[in-house]
Amino acid sequence: xxxxxxxxxxxQIEPIAERMRRxxxxxxxxxxxxxxxxxxxxxxxxxxxxxxSWLRGFLRTYSIWDYSPHGRLDVCVLDHPAxxxxxxWSRRVRIGDTAAFLGPEGRLLLRGDAPYHLFAGxxxxxxxxxxxxxxxxxxxxxxxxxxxxxxxxxxxxxxNDRLTWIYRPDELLAAVRSLDLPGQxxxxxLAGEAxxxxxxxxxxxxxxxxxxxxxxxxxxxxxxxxxxx
Ligand SMILES: Cc1cc2nc3c(=O)[nH]c(=O)nc-3n(C[C@H](O)[C@H](O)[C@H](O)COP(=O)(O)OP(=O)(O)OC[C@H]3O[C@@H](n4cnc5c(N)ncnc54)[C@H](O)[C@@H]3O)c2cc1C
Numbered sequence: 261x262x263x264x265x266x267x268x269x270x271x272q273i274e275p276i277a278e279r280m281r282r283x284x285x286x287x288x289x290x291x292x293x294x295x296x297x298x299x300x301x302x303x304x305x306x307x308x309x310x311x312x313s314w315l316r317g318f319l320r321t322y323s324i325w326d327y328s329p330h331g332r333l334d335v336c337v338l339d340h341p342a343x344x345x346x347x348x349w350s351r352r353v354r355i356g357d358t359a360a361f362l363g364p365e366g367r368l369l370l371r372g373d374a375p376y377h378l379f380a381g382x383x384x385x386x387x388x389x390x391x392x393x394x395x396x397x398x399x400x401x402x403x404x405x406x407x408x409x410x411x412x413x414x415x416x417x418x419x420n421d422r423l424t425w426i427y428r429p430d431e432l433l434a435a436v437r438s439l440d441l442p443g444q445x446x447x448x449x450l451a452g453e454a455x456x457x458x459x460x461x462x463x464x465x466x467x468x469x470x471x472x473x474x475x476x477x478x479x480x481x482x483x484x485x486x487x488x489x
Contacts, residue, residue, distance in 0.1 A: 264362060265304065265360040265361060265362060266289040266290065266293075266360070266361055266362075267287065267289055267358055267359070267360050268285040268286050268287035268289060268290050268331075268332075268333075268358070268359055268361075269285065269286055269287050269356060269357070269358060269359070270283060270284065270285055270353055270354065270355055270356065270357045270358075270359055271284050271285070271286040271332070271355060272284035272334075272355065273353065273354070273355060276325075276336050276415060276416070277336075277383065277408075277412060277413045277414060277415055278410070278412035278413055279338055279339045279340070279383075279409065279412075279413055280336050280337065280338050280339065280383065280413065280415070281336065281337050281339065281350045282325060282334050282335070282336045283334065283335050283336070283337060283350065283353060283359075284332055284333070284334050285332065285333055285334075285335070285359045285361070286331055286332040287331055287332075288331055289331075290331040290332055290333055291329060291330065291331040292329050293327065293329070293333075293364055294364075295324060295327040295329075295333070295364050296364070296369060297324075297369075297370065297388075297391035297392045297394065297395040298323070298366060298368040298369045298370060298388050298391060298392045298449075299323070299324060299363065299364040299365055299366035299368070299369070300321050300322055300323045300324060300363060300364060300365065300366045300368075300388070301321070301322055301324060301333070301335065301361040301362065301363040301364055301365075302319045302320070302321050302361060302362040302363055302365075302489060303319065303320055303321075303322055303335065303346075303349070303359060303360075303361045304318065304319055304359075304360040304361065305318050305319065305320045305345045305346050305348070305349035306318040306345065307345070307348070307349075307352070318345045318487070319362070319487065319489070320344075320345060320346030320349070320487055321480075321487075321488070321489040322335035322336070322337060322346075322387070323335065323336075323366075323368075323384075323387040323388035323391065324364055324391060325387050325390055325391055326391065326394075327364075327391075333364075335387070336387045336415070337349070337350035338383060338384050339351065344486055344487070345487070346487070366478070367476070367478070368388055368392075368449060368451060368476060368478045369476070370392050370395060370396065370449075371447045371476075374446050374447035375401065375442070375444060375446050376400075376401035376402065376403060376441075376442060376446035376447075377392075377396065377400060377401065377402050377403070377404075377446060377447055377448075377449070378403045378404060378436075378439075378441065378446055378447070378448040378449070378464075379392075379393070379402070379403070379404030379405075379406070379423065379448075379449050380404060380405050380406070380432060380436050380448065380449070380450050380460050381406060381407070381432075381449075381450060381451040381452035381456075381457070381480075382406065382407045382408065382432070382452035382453055382456070382480075383406065383407070383408040383409070383413050383414075383415065383452075384451070384452055384480045384481065385406070385450075385451035385452035385480060386406050386408075386415045386417060387415070388449075388451060388478075389404070389406070389417065389449065389451070390415055390416075390417045390418070392449065393417050393418040393419050394418045396418075396419070398419075401442075401446070402419050402422045402423070403422065403423075403439055403441060403446075404422065404423040404424065405423065405424045405425075405426060405432060405435040405436050405439065406423055406424070406425050406426070407425075407426050407427070407428075407429070407431070407432045407435075407452070407456075408425060408426075408427060409427065410427050411425070411427065424439075432456050432460065433456065433459045433460055433463060436460050436463060436464075437463055437467070441468070445464075445468070445469070445470040445471065445474045446474070447474055447475075447476065448460075448461075448464055448470070448474060448475045448476065449476050449478075450475060450476065450477045450478070451477075451478045451479070451480055452479075452480050452481070453479070453480070453481060453482065453483075454479035454480075454481065454482040454485075454488070455482065457477050457478070457479050458477070458479075461475050461477050
């Protein structure tokens, strides 16, 4: 198992939003990974000072914010209040540290033939959405709602002017419900907190008449659950 990990060096750590760090991992093992926007890596976040955590091989999943086939990728990690191994790793990691990960992999992928694209999720979902939005042509029709804890947690997304950022918890569903969408279904990408993703899918399918095939859902986290992937 261990030898399937790719290894790189942490070469940049910067705040990309108030509660989120953009962390760059670089190195020859990261060249030509065949990255597709929306995919993620599974990062080893075990604390090297705690041998038991290494033995258990703590992994946490992070979307790739940006990638260069010359051998670097960026992840953006939210420093949330219940900080588990992932958020703690983002606080502890330093330039020059080795980072080990599996992937990239994942099924949160753009459907290029969609009449329009609907993005809904929270600030963790915005990392994958950012990569996906950058990959869309400027002419693509985009709608979306992103929930963050405040304006300081907005990410610099392409086509941000076509997205609505909201800051009140529990209002993502209402905000999607109030979107003025075209009459026909497009394709929806739903990510972030698990129950909210399910509620938005239920709205699209049950109230707007979308087919389940039109909705790509990827729950990223759930209260009380640890390390979803
Ligand atoms: C496909 C995929 C892509 C993901 N991409 C990203 C990404 O780009 N950036 C990112 O930051 N995370 C992302 N996540 C979530 C990430 O994998 C971790 O779940 C998250 O960082 C929490 O890990 P942790 O070890 O800090 O906490 P854990 O030990 O996993 O969880 C501890 C507790 O913290 C709480 N919690 C977890 N996440 C949040 C949150 N966002 N807000 C509030 N409370 C929370 C929950 O109550 C949880 O029980 C992604 C997850 C998946 C499945």
